[in-house]
Amino acid sequence: MNKLKYFAYSTLALALMALPAMAQGAADNDSTVSSYKAIAAGIGFGLAAGLAGIGQGLVGSKAAEGAARNPGAAGSVQTIMIIALALIESLVLFALVIVFAKL
Template identity: 50%
Template sequence: MTLELISLAQAAAAHAPDAAAAAGITGSITMGLGGGGAAIGVGLVGSKAVEAVGRNPGAFGNILTLGIIAMALAEGLGIIAYLGGF
């Protein structure tokens, strides 16, 4: 039993660099998904803002303001995901 525990500990020590690399991969996946989600959010806000201005050109100023705020919030979530990956 003790010999099995020693060999298990040696195997874990031999693969420690692999565990660090796997942690980096999951962080990269998190950052990539967060950035992709932010890009999709900004694209949707932009497309809906253009559509809204097309329907009601008189509300351009209000739509622009709300669109910029919504895009900033979407980008903020992307930045949080980027920082959370570290």
């Protein structure tokens, strides 16, 4: 426990001493912020699109499974599947709008 306390204090001291070294001018900060915005937007939209693709695949597979188990309800399963796919795709488009608005 004592070693953990010393480690926490030394980490805190190093973090506080590093603050003046991280100071930058306003011009440098603007370019850094804009580059980080672009990186964050790309990663965020990539995650949104990738996870939506996984979700759409799961919706399609479960709809096919449901139609195979109960062929009489295939019409209603297909309708529900199309609505779910439209909602998932609208979330991806909403993420794209947010990316363009932030950039």
